[in-house]
Amino acid sequence: MTVVGAHGERRSGIAAARGIFAGPDDPAYAEAARSSDLAATTLRPAAAATARTAAEVRQAIAEAVRSGRPLLVLSTGHSAGMIAPVAEDAYALRVALDEPVTVDPARGLVRIPAGARWADVVEVTSAVGLAVPHASSPSVGAVGYLLGGGLSPYGRLFGVAANNVVSATVALADGSVRTVDSEHDPDLFWALRGGGGGLGVVLAVELLAVPATGVMTGMTVWDADAAGAGVARAWWEWTRTAPREATTSLRLLDLPDLPGVPEPMVGRQVLALDGAVLPYGNDVDRARSVARRMLEPLRRLAEPILDTWRLDGLTATTTTRVDPRGRGRTVTDAFLLREGGHDMIDRWVESAGPASGSELVVAELRQLGGAFADDPVFAGAFGAVAEPLAAFNAGSASSPAATDASRGDLLRIRGDLRRWITNRTVPTMIDDPGIPRRTFGLETEAYVENVRRDVDPRGLFRLDVRDPKGL
Numbered sequence: 453m454t455v456v457g458a459h460g461e462r463r464s465g466i467a468a469a470r471g472i473f474a475g476p477d478d479p480a481y482a483e484a485a486r487s488s489d490l491a492a493t494t495l496r497p498a499a500a501a502t503a504r505t506a507a508e509v510r511q512a513i514a515e516a517v518r519s520g521r522p523l524l525v526l527s528t529g530h531s532a533g534m535i536a537p538v539a540e541d542a543y544a545l546r547v548a549l550d551e552p553v554t555v556d557p558a559r560g561l562v563r564i565p566a567g568a569r570w571a572d573v574v575e576v577t578s579a580v581g582l583a584v585p586h587a588s589s590p591s592v593g594a595v596g597y598l599l600g601g602g603l604s605p606y607g608r609l610f611g612v613a614a615n616n617v618v619s620a621t622v623a624l625a626d627g628s629v630r631t632v633d634s635e636h637d638p639d640l641f642w643a644l645r646g647g648g649g650g651l652g653v654v655l656a657v658e659l660l661a662v663p664a665t666g667v668m669t670g671m672t673v674w675d676a677d678a679a680g681a682g683v684a685r686a687w688w689e690w691t692r693t694a695p696r697e698a699t700t701s702l703r704l705l706d707l708p709d710l711p712g713v714p715e716p717m718v719g720r721q722v723l724a725l726d727g728a729v730l731p732y733g734n735d736v737d738r739a740r741s742v743a744r745r746m747l748e749p750l751r752r753l754a755e756p757i758l759d760t761w762r763l764d765g766l767t768a769t770t771t772t773r774v775d776p777r778g779r780g781r782t783v784t785d786a787f788l789l790r791e792g793g794h795d796m797i798d799r800w801v802e803s804a805g806p807a808s809g810s811e812l813v814v815a816e817l818r819q820l821g822g823a824f825a826d827d828p829v830f831a832g833a834f835g836a837v838a839e840p841l842a843a844f845n846a847g848s849a850s851s852p853a854a855t856d857a858s859r860g861d862l863l864r865i866r867g868d869l870r871r872w873i874t875n876r877t878v879p880t881m882i883d884d885p886g887i888p889r890r891t892f893g894l895e896t897e898a899y900v901e902n903v904r905r906d907v908d909p910r911g912l913f914r915l916d917v918r919d920p921k922g923l
C-alpha cells in the first residue's frame with residue numbers, strides 16, 4: 453500500500469517559452485529568491501526560478517550551463533544567510549516539486565520530494581504509525597536538512613538523519629537524472645549524505661521510518677535565576693547514562709512576546725529542557741518511565757514555571773519546542789563540545805546565564821551521544837558525531853546596536869568554552885558564513901571532492917559547496 457500526502461497541489465509553472473529564469477524585475481524572481489530566514493539576508497542572484505517538476509529542474513540546469521553562470525539550489529531558503537554572500541553572480545533555483553510525500557508502511561520507507569518540509573512528511577508518516585528522523589521545526593526543508601547530515605530530536609535512536617536515507621534521485625550537471633543507492637553509484641550516494649552539497653539537484657529521497665504510534669515529548673521551563681547551575685548540572689549528569697530513545701536539549705532562552713511563545717517565558721531569561729522519548733518497540737510505559745526518571749529529580753531542584761511533557765501523537769515533536777531560529781533577524785554561532793565535567797556546565801551557565809548579562813535569545817546545548825556517535829558501515833559522508841554536545845547560540849540582529857551586542861555575547865561564550873570546543877562542526881547548525889567550520893578530515897574531504905569532480909567537472913554547483921577548504 454502506498455499512502456499519499458497532500459503536498460502535491462499543482463501551482464503555476466514558469467513559462468518555458470521565455471526561459472525558466474526570471475530577472476529581478478519579474479514577480480517570479482521574488483518568489484523564487486524569497487528567503488524564509490529573516491535573519492540575514494535577502495538573496496540577490498542574477499536570475500531566479502522555481503522548479504515544480506523534474507523537467508523544469510533539467511531545463512534550469514541546461515539554461516544555467518548555457519549562461520556560463522553557477523547554479524545555486526534551495527528549497528525553503530532557511531539557509532539564506534549562508535547562500536546570500538555568494539548569490540550575486542549565480543542563477544538560483546528553488547526546487548518545490550508538485551509531488552506528494554508517499555509512504556510504504558510495509559517496507560518502512562517514505563519518499564520525500566524536494567521542496568517538502570518536515571511538516572508535510574510527518575503528517576503522512578504519523579498517520580500510518582511511522583516515525584522519521586525529522587528536524588526540530590516543521591518548517592525545515594527535508595532535503596536540505598538531510599544533505600547536511602541532520603540532527604533530529606530522535607537522533608540518539610536514529611543516528612545522523614542522513615544515514616537513514618536509502619536512495620536519492622538527483623539531476624546532475626550534464627542533465628541526466630540518476631537514482632543512486634548503496635548498489636547504484638554508491639560513491640555519489642555516499643557523498644550526497646552529508647558531503648557538503650554541490651553535487652546536483654536532488655529531486656527526491658527515500659528515508660527509513662520506524663514503527664511508533666506515540667511519543668513522550670514536551671518542555672520543562674524554569675526561571676533561569678531560580679534554576680541556577682543545579683538543574684543544568686543534574687541534566688548533564690543524566691545525559692551520561694541516558695537511554696537512546698531519549699534526545700533532549702537544554703536552552704537558556706530570552707524571548708520577546710512573539711506568537712507561539714508561551715506567556716510565562718516572555719521577557720525573562722528561562723532555562724528550558726525539551727526533547728522527545730520515542731517509545732522503542734512501541735513500549736509506551738518504558739518511554740513514560742524514561743521521561744519521569746529524567747524529569748523528576750530536576751523538578752525537585754527548582755519549581756518549573758511551565759511543564760508540558762506528555763504522551764502525544766508523533767506530529768507533536770515538530771512543534772513541542774519554541775524555536776527562535778527563523779523567527780527574527782539573528783546572528784548565530786555553533787560548535788561541538790567534547791566531554792567535560794561540572795566545570796564545563798558551570799562555565800556555560802556563567803557565560804550565558806542570568807549573571808552574565810548576555811542578551812542572546814538562545815544559548816543551546818543539544819544532547820548527542822547514543823546512535824549519533826555510531827558510525828555504521830552504511831553511513832554517508834557525514835558519518836557520526838563523536839562529541840556529546842552541540843552548542844547553538846543566537847542573538848538579535850534587529851538593529852546595528854543589537855547586532856554588535858549579540859556578536860559580543862557570541863564571541864565571549866565561544867571564548868569562555870574554548871577548552872571544550874572541538875575543531876569539527878555540524879553543517880546544518882552553521883547559519884553564518886563567518887563561523888569557523890569543518891565537517892571532515894582531509895581524507896573524506898578529498899574523497900568527496902573526487903566524487904564532485906566526476907559528476908560536476910565544470911563546477912556548475914560550486915557555490916553550493918558548504919564546507920570550503922582552509923577553515
Ligand SMILES: Cc1cc2nc3c(=O)[nH]c(=O)nc-3n(C[C@H](O)[C@H](O)[C@H](O)COP(=O)(O)OP(=O)(O)OC[C@H]3O[C@@H](n4cnc5c(N)ncnc54)[C@H](O)[C@@H]3O)c2cc1C
Pocket residue numbers: 525526527528529530531532535547566567586587588589591592593594595596597599600601602603604605649650652653654655775776777778880881916
Ligand atoms: C527553525 C529551524 C529549526 C532547525 N532545526 C534543525 C534541527 O533540529 N536539526 C538540524 O540538523 N538542523 C536544523 N535546522 C537547520 C536546517 O537543517 C538547515 O538550515 C537546512 O539547511 C535547511 O534546509 P532547507 O532545505 O530548509 O534550506 P535551504 O536554504 O532551502 O537549503 C539549504 C541548502 O541545502 C541544499 N539544498 C536544498 N534543497 C536542495 C535540493 N533539492 N537539491 C540540492 N541541494 C539542495 C542547498 O545547498 C541549500 O543551500 C533548523 C533550521 C531552522 C530555521
